[in-house]
Amino acid sequence: MAIHTSRRAALGLMGAALPVAASRAQSAFPERPITVIVPFAPGGSPDIAARLMAPRMAELLGRPVNVDNRPGAGSTIGSRAVMQAQPDGHTIMMAPISFLTAPLTMDPPPFDTSASFRVISHIATVPYILVVRNDFPARDMAEFHHYVAANPGRLNYGSSGNGTPLHLGGEMYRMMTGADIVHVAYRGSGPAIAALMGGQVQMVFADLPGAGAQMRAGTIRPLASLVQSRIPGYPDVPTMAESDQRLAEYEVYTWVMLVAPKATPDAVVNRLNEVALAAARAPEIAPRLAELGFAPIHSNPADGDAFLAREQAKWGALIRSAGIRSTF
Template sequence: MTSYFTPGSILLRLLAAAAIGTACLPAQAAGEAAAWPDKPVRLVVPYSPGGTTDYAARQVAQKLSEATGKTFIVDNKTGASGTIATQEVVRSAPDGSTFLVTDTTYAMLPLQFAKLPWDYRSDLVHVGEIIETPLVLLVPEKSPFKTVEQLVSYARAHPGKLNYGSGGQASSTHLAAEMFRSVAGISLTHIPYRGAGAALADVMAGQIDVLITAAPTAIAPVQGGRARALAVSGNERLATLPDVPTFAQAGLPSYQVLNWFGLAAPKGTPPAIVEKMNRLVSQVMSDPAMRDNMARQGAQHRSMGVAEFGGYVQQQVVLWADVGKRVGIRPE
C-alpha cells in the first residue's frame, strides 16, 4: 500500500514529534533528580582544613550522607584566594557530582583580580546557603589588650606596629579586618595566610596580634583559653561567649559584618538536581538537633530558594566592591 504525505501532513507529524519530545523533558529531569546522587559527591573547599568554610562543609557533608545514604566528601583545594578550587569546579562535569563551597570571600574575588578565569554571574549556579555567622575579634590569650578600646588606643598611638592575619588577600577575613581598621581609624599591618585556619593557629601561638574570623572558628579557642575574644559582630552577644560584648557595646556601632557560606554548581548542572540539593541542604540544616548545634557555634541557617540565593550572592558582590573601594583595595 502506498502512503502519500503532503507538506501539511509532514509538518503536522514533525510538530507532534516535537511535542512528544518536549513532554518527555520534565519526566527525564525528574528521573535525573530521583536517581541523583548515583555516585560520590564532592564538596570542594577553597581553603585548608580548620577554617569555618571547611567546618561548614564537613557539617553539611556528614548530614547529607546520613540523609541520603550516599557518599558526600569534602575535598580541600587551596591557593590563590579560592580561585584554584573555583576554576576546578567550573571545569567539572555538570552532572551533580561536584559542588563548590562558597563563602563571603567568593563575593570579594573581583576586588583582588581584575580578570577572573570564569564569570561569577554565569559559570556557576548558586544552589543555596549552608550557614551564616557573626565575626569575632581575636587576640592572643597573652595579649595585653583586654578590650577593643585598649587595642584601638594603642594602635592609634603606634600606627602600623600591630599586625593582623587573614585567610588571604581580599578574603572575608581580610576585608572584615580592613573594615574594622577603617571604622576604628587605626593603622594595622596585614599578614595574609593560605586560609583562616593557618591564621588562627598563629594568633593562638602569639605570632600575630589580631584576627577577625567567623564565630564557629573562634569559639573553641576562646573557650579553651587559647585566644581572647574582644568583640562579636551582630546585634546580640553569643550565647556561647556571653561575656564578650558586641562591637556596638565595645564602642564601634557601625561595624556590622556577617559571614555566609553556601554551595554552587557548574553551569549546566540539571536544574532538578540543583533544586534537590537546595531542598536537601535546607532539610538537614533545619533539623532541630543541627539547628541547636549550629546555635552553639554562633551560626544559623537561612533557607533560601535557588533564585533567591543567587540574587543574594550578586548583592554581596556589589556590597563588597563598594567596601573595597572605600578601604583602597584595587584589583591586580
C-alpha cells in the same frame, strides 16, 4: 490513511517517552560520589558546615559525599575548580562570602561570581569576631584602641586570606581609625588562629565557628563582635561599632552557601537543595550548627541567587570606594 495513523501513533509514543526518559535521567542523580569543595584549609566556617552536613547528605543521596579542601588565593583556587567542573551536580562548593569578595579585590576580577555560579541553598550566616591571645596586654576594646595607637607598625593581624572579609575587616578598622597594623594572610581561619596561638600575629579577625574551640579552651579570648549586634552566645562581648564612635558603621560578617556551576540543571539543583536543607535541619546537626554560631537561613535556589547578586553589588561598591586591592 492507515500508514499516516500509524506514523502519528508512533510519533505520539515517542513524544510520550521523552518526559519519561528525562524523568529517569533526573532520578538517576547522583550517578557517582559527590565532591564538596571547600576553598580554604580545614577549621573555618565552610569546612565545619560541610563536614557536619556531608554524612547526612550521603545517606539521603545514596552516594558518598566527600569534602575536598582546595585552599589558596583568597578562595579563588577552589572556586575555579568548581567553575571548571562538569555542571552535573557532582562537584559543588560550600562557599563562604570570600568566594564573592576576593575576586572583587583583584584587578581585573578573574570571574563574575554571580554570573558563574548558581546557589543551591544559602545555608547560614556567621558572625565575625576580633580575638587575641590571653596574654595580650589590652583587656577590653578601650585598652585595645589605645594599645594599637601606641604601637604603630608593630602589630600584625591575621586573616583567612587576601580579599576575604576578615582581611577587609582589618582594612576597615585601619581606615576608620587610622591604625597602623600589618596584614598577614593565611589559607583559612584555622591556620590564622594557629598563628595567633603561636605568637606570629597579635590579633585575628576571625569567624566565630573557626575560633570557637580555642575560645572555649581559654587559649584565646574575644574582644569585639564585628557585626552590629552582640552575639547571643557571647552577650558580654561588645560590638566593634559600640566601642568607638569612629566605628559606628563598622560591620563584617560571612555566610556559607552551597553553590554549583551556573549551567547545572534545575532538577539537579532542586534535588541538592532538598537534601542540603534536610541535612542542615537534622536533629543531630541543627543544634550543633547553632551552638557553633551558625544562624540558619535555609533558602531555596532562587532566593539564594537573588541574595548573591545583592551581596555582590554591596561589597563591590564598598571595595571600590575603599580602594582595597589584593595580589596573589
